Structure formats: structure tokens, C-alpha cells
Amino acid sequence: MAVQYNRRLVTAEDGGLGFASVDRTILTLFSMETGPNGAVGWVQRRVINLKSLLSDAGLLNPAFPSRLLTAGVNGFVEGTQLIFVGTFICVYMIDLKSGRITKVLDHGAEVLPHMSSCIPAMEAAST
Template sequence: MDCRHGRALFTTSKHHWDNPLELLVWDPMKRDQQRVPSPLQYFRDGFNAAVLCATQGCDHRRCQGGPFRIAILFTEEIQEVTKACLYSSETGAWSQFTHLHHPDTYDDYENFPSLLVDDALYFSITHSTMSQPGTIIKYQLLGTPCLSALQKPSMSKGRLMTTEDGGLGFADMDGTSLTLWARKTDHEVGWSKLRVIDLKILLPVDAFSVKSCFHPPPAAFVSGFAEGTQVIFVSSSIHLYMLELKSGRVKKMPGYSLKIFPYMTVYMPAKESASTHQGGNESVLECAEL
């Protein structure tokens, strides 16, 4: 369901309506697992969840083992209401539901990762009419939790991402072109187009020429984004590539996946290695490959 701050979040329920939903928080570095009962009374397809560190003032470089929070978001399609609530590992309890009424939505979250920007989580859902861009739900966590909705910048499903300056962004594909968007400031409503990247220039020659049982072959699409970085994952036919947006460097990844959940952790190098850095006290960031 999600990966953030050194933890991964899973759902453990089988796909049966009479089974209660259960969540599992896994800390791979500490080899620790914690099961969390869900506030939902039964399993449902139309929901998403996020995990995040709850330690005050944490820089999230070494937050394994501390308190955490889980957010659950789902839509009651008939009532046209989206609901969300928060779990605290410190209290072991869920908060009251926060509600947002917005019509013409379909509870299709696709279980792609949420995005954390400042003190808010963002989730992507799809409109039922498919005649207009889908909706991004903002779950404000600071102070009294509240929900609000904003429209996606394009008809493409796309993926949420952070911009280079840490703001809310969006990435979508049109054929072999990758378009990057940035949400304007609170004083300016809407989105601004940052860049359009021709992937035929960056990806290998055979990236879009793989034989497929589909006629024509399926277009490339964004399958994941590493939060807090400028690393994006693009799938093309049966290949998966990791693209560093700032440098333009591309790496072909092993295997193939429609959904990527990057897991990142930070370690401190040994003294003899650290001494080669300026001041000898820099940390090194490692991103685990899936």
C-alpha cells in the first residue's frame, strides 16, 4: 500500500467481503512487524492507505522503531462522500472520520502510493464519467485534520510527485512524452507545465520497439516515484526504467512492474570512509531497488 520513513505498509486481508481488513506495518531494517486493526468493518477495493513517522522534529534519516501514524482514505460512491481517519501507534486508536462531499467520483484509488508534501497527504482518485480529469484528495494532518479536493492537470491518470523545490507535482504520459506539472501557489489556482521530456531521446533504442501481443503496443506510463527525490519510474511495453529527472540519467531495472513502491533508508558510513567527505560527518543516502 505504501512505503515511507523506513516503513512499508501492507493489507493482509483476503479479498472476501466478509473478512475484516487488517493492516501490517513492516520495518525491514529492524525486522519488526506490527499488525493494526482497520477502522473499516469489511474488505473493500476502493480505499488507499499511507504510513508516516510520528516523531516530532524527526528528520526521517533514522526514524526506525519510533511512533508512526497510518491514514486511511476511501469513498462511499452512493453517498458521494470521501472519508479519512488517522491511526496513532502511541495511543493504539483511530481518530474520528473526516468527511468531504464531492459528486461524480468513482472509488478507484489503484493502490498507488500517496504523496506527503509538508503537513498534508495527497491521494489520487478517478472520476466516474471519465469526461474530465480525476481528483486529487488533500488530507491536511496539521491541527484539525480536514479533507479538500483539487482537479488533476490532465486527463491522464498520471502519478503524484514532488517538484524540485518540494511542492506538489504531477507526471503523466502522452505516447512517449513525459509531462511534468507543478501546482501553483495558494494565490494562483491551477497547474503550470514544467517540462515535456521526449523519452525516445533518453531511453534505449529498443525501449519502444519490443514485440507485444497488443496492436499497437501499449504506451509508456509512469509506474512510480521516489518521494523526496527527483527519481521517477517509467514502464515501456515489458521494460522498466529508473529516470533521474535532474541529471537525465536512465537505468534499466530488472523485471517489470506496473506499480513501484520505492523503499529508502539512510546509513552513516564508517569513519575511514566518512573522512573522505568534507568535515567527515556527512551521511549517505541509499535507495533500495525493488
Template sequence: MTLGIRPAVLAGDSLYWTITGNWRAVLEFDLNRLSLAVIHLPLDKFAYCELWNITVMPAEGGGLGLLLVSDLTAQLWNRDTDCDGVASWVLRRTIELGELLSLNSEERQFVMIIGFAQYNNAVFLQTDISLFMVQLDSLQFKKFPEPYMGRCCHPFESIYAAGI
């Protein structure tokens, strides 16, 4: 078991990483309790996903979310807790990447998540021919002119608080 190559994501009061290995899971570090927990991903929902096509992200309204890319489809999942305190994964939204990015669905397209910009809620996707940044709230995207041949990118984001 090893941590994924992507940086941690802050959601609520915890940091989250994907765990790679023989099973699919998320490692949670609770910043208030200073404790670690492993959140197993249910095989009935995530068994078919490749480890490079799943990333943790903040869920809408806080908490833990997942982004899963399979073929030309992106799925956004939330980890919800019911009134009895039982947590489960709920599919929140599906995005047809082939239509959005005008990818040719006739040809087999390789799509891989290579980065996530948490504060802009944007995902970086590598395809056979190009690199795209997709803003998940507005579904606006940018196609970069040069192909990117890496397995991971760490988007730089900064927050500036104006002085008095």
C-alpha cells in the same frame, strides 16, 4: 472514487494521492490544519491522460507537482498560485522518453508509470520490453535487466543521519 494504488507523496506540509474514478483529481491532506481537500485536474490539460500514467510529486522548490506520461513523452507540471491566490497548473518541463531511453518510436511502445521515488526524484517506467528508472533532475536512467510485470512498485528509500 478510490485512491490510486501509489503511496502518498509529501510536498510542503501536505500528503497527496491521486484519485481514480470517473474524474481526475488529487486528494490533499494538510498536516498542519488536519484537513482534506480535493484538487480537481482541469480537463483541458489532463483529459487525455490514462489514470495509471499520472502521479503526484513534489514540485521544484516545494509544493505540488504532477508527472504525466503520454505515449513517449513525460510532462512535469507545477501547481502555481498567482498574487490573487488563484491556483493553476503550469507545464514546467517536457522530456522525450523515446529519445532518452532509445525506444523505437516506429513501433507502438506502451509506457506506464509504476512507481516514484520521492527523495531521489526518480520515476519507474514499465515499457513493452523493460523496466527503467529515470532520475528526473539529471535525466540519467537505468534499464533493469529483468522485465517487471507488476502494475506498481513501492521504491524503498531511507535517510540516515550520521551520529555524533
């Protein structure tokens, strides 16, 4: 079973538009860049080998232990360097700045993180 979320628009390290893609176990991060002649395109910024970061339990197929599962981008936190990557077995949060990995789910799922809510003051809402 392949993960459906293997590509996603994200916030780039510089705060601009970014793109994250996973091909089997390779996470590639791109950012939108304007070239010297004004052409806009995707520029590869970083390549991360998930096999070297994630536990084997999250990448090995339990039915066929000799086969790796296909990973995918399950979500990201806008304005931060946090991205969620996983398979149908589990989901990990990767801090792209520190390289720290945290297992967040014991099953595959799309992740929609919520940082905070702000309710405007009544005076501001009435003007």
C-alpha cells in the same frame, strides 16, 4: 496492452506538489502554483521525449516492431528527482536532475521504492 499508470501525483522539483503525466512517449511534469490573484493551478514545468532517452527495446512492441508501446509513470521516490517510467516490457528509473537512465526491471510493474526505515530510540518511544 496499455500501461495503466500514465498519471501520478509526485513531489515537484521545489518540494511541493507535482504531477507527472505520460502521453504515449512524452513525459510532462507539472507543479502546483498560486497565481497573482490567488488562484491555484497546474503549471507545466518540463517536457521529456522518452523516445530520445529510452532504448528501443523498452518502447517497441515485440509483436509489432514498427509500433511504439505506450509508456506510463510506474512510481517515484519522494524527496528526490527520481521517477520510474515503463511499459509492460520493462521499467526505467530516470534521474530528472542528471538525465541518467537506468533499467531496473525486465517486465512492467508498479514501483514502490523504499529509501530507509527509522526505529526511534527506546527512550523517545516511552515518553
